Amino acid sequence: MRKTLYIIGLSTFVFSCTSQQNVKKNTYKPKTPVVQPKPVAKTQTSEAPKPKITNEHGVEFFTTNIADATKNDNTASYGSIVSAKPAGYKVVKTYFPAVAQNFRQRYLILHYTALPDDKSITVLTQQAVSAHYLVNNTGDNEIYQLVDENKRAYHAGVSSWRSDKNLNDTSIGIEIVNAGFPNGTGTRVFAPFSDDQVRKVAALAKDIITRYQIPATNVLAHADIAPARKQDPGPMFPWKKLYDEYQIGMWYDQTTKQDYFDLAQEDFAVKYSDPSFIFGIQTALQKFGYGVEPSGKWDDATKKTIEAFQYHFRPQNYDGIMDAETWAILQALNVKYSVK
Structure with missing residues (x-):
């Protein structure tokens, strides 16, 4: 009996010790923590320093x-750099x-003042119209800045080109002293621009276009963006000279234009009054950038748009009537400067 109790006691002692050892192990054995990797912040270590x-x-x-x-x-x-100055911060x-x-400056718009030098300065600095720059006609090497390029000048007015409206918001305006054409004579006889002025305009335009990365399709006449009410800078402004000698603005390729002209001559007169043909011409003008609404009619808005187009690209004839050559030029320009 005593031996039996001894064996039972010994078994209990062994079991108790084993349990305590297990408790000890469970109590002090450190658990391996599960560490979630922290997101690595992006750094500019691989980039060139600013x-x-x-x-x-x-x-x-x-x-x-x-x-x-x-x-x-x-x-x-x-x-x-213009920065805010919030109070307390x-x-x-x-x-x-x-x-x-x-840049906000996406367009360059050219104008004429239709006034002499002194009156041009007064009107553009003291009245509710302005431009960023004024190119005088005094033969010197000065160009007048009238408005900060970072601010809106009031030169474009109600205007549009392609999908953009109110181009004062996104353009720089250059006014050129020029008589324009006399009013009340019944015919429009436009005044020429001096060689000095053209050189000034070219140098100024080139600088602006380069700095703001303005594309050729956005170097425009006031007449282009507001054909219903404006003619400036008119047919005497040498757009082709600026394109050829200074790589400023748009011009068509002669070969492409000739190909379209040869095709247009075949039946242009026959189709001239066809509403679908007129609609197609209006659509082509709209595709190029003009804000004309296709109607299928030779309406006044279309005539003025064609006139503005001719001022810019066919200054030898600016009667506002679409002919085979004007049509060929328009198609050649749409091929060269297609909307992407």
């Missing part, structure tokens, strides 16, 4: 483009600039 913002007399500038120029993105600032440029940005 150029510093320059500071001149407390005014900040950033004149380097670090964005993707192929997407028409551009971070360069052609003027001081500090605006910092730790992450300036973001690469996803471009």
Whole structure:
């Protein structure tokens, strides 16, 4: 009996010790923590460091483009950086600039003043009309700046080109001192532009176009964007010279134009009054950029649009009547500058 109790006691002791050891192990054995990997913040370590913002007399500038120029993105600032100054807070440029940005200045619009030099200055600086620049006709080397390029000038008015409206918001305007044409004579006799003026306009336009990456399709006449009410800069302005000698603006390829002209001559007169043919011409004008609504009729709006087109691309004849040559030029331009 005593032996039996001894064996039972010994078994209980062994079991108790084993249990305590297990408890000990379970109590002190550290569990391997499951660590979720932290998201790695994106850094710019692989990118070239951003150029510093320059500071001149407390005014900040950033004149380097670090964005993707192929997407028409551009971070360069052609003027001081304008920043908010919220009361009680500090605006910092730790992450300036973001690469996803471009210029608001998308168009260059050319005008004539229809006034002499002194009156042009007065009207454009003291009345409810303005332009960013004024090219005088005094034979000197000066070009007058009247409005900051970062601000809207009141030069385009009610206007449109392709899908864009109110081009004051997105354009730079150049006014050129020129008499235009005299009113009340019954016929329009436009005044020529001096060689000095043309050289000034070319140099100024080239600078603006280059800085803001303005495409050829967006270098336009006031008449192009408002054909129902404007004629400037008129048929005497040398668009072809600017294209040939300075690579400014649009012009058609002669070979393409000739091909369309040869085709148009075959039955142009026969189809001239056909509403579907008229509708097709109006659609082609609209496709190129003009704000004309296709109606299938030779209405006044269409005539003025054709006139504006001829001022720009066929200045030898600007009667507002569509003929085979004007039609051929329009088609050649649509081929060369197709909307993408």
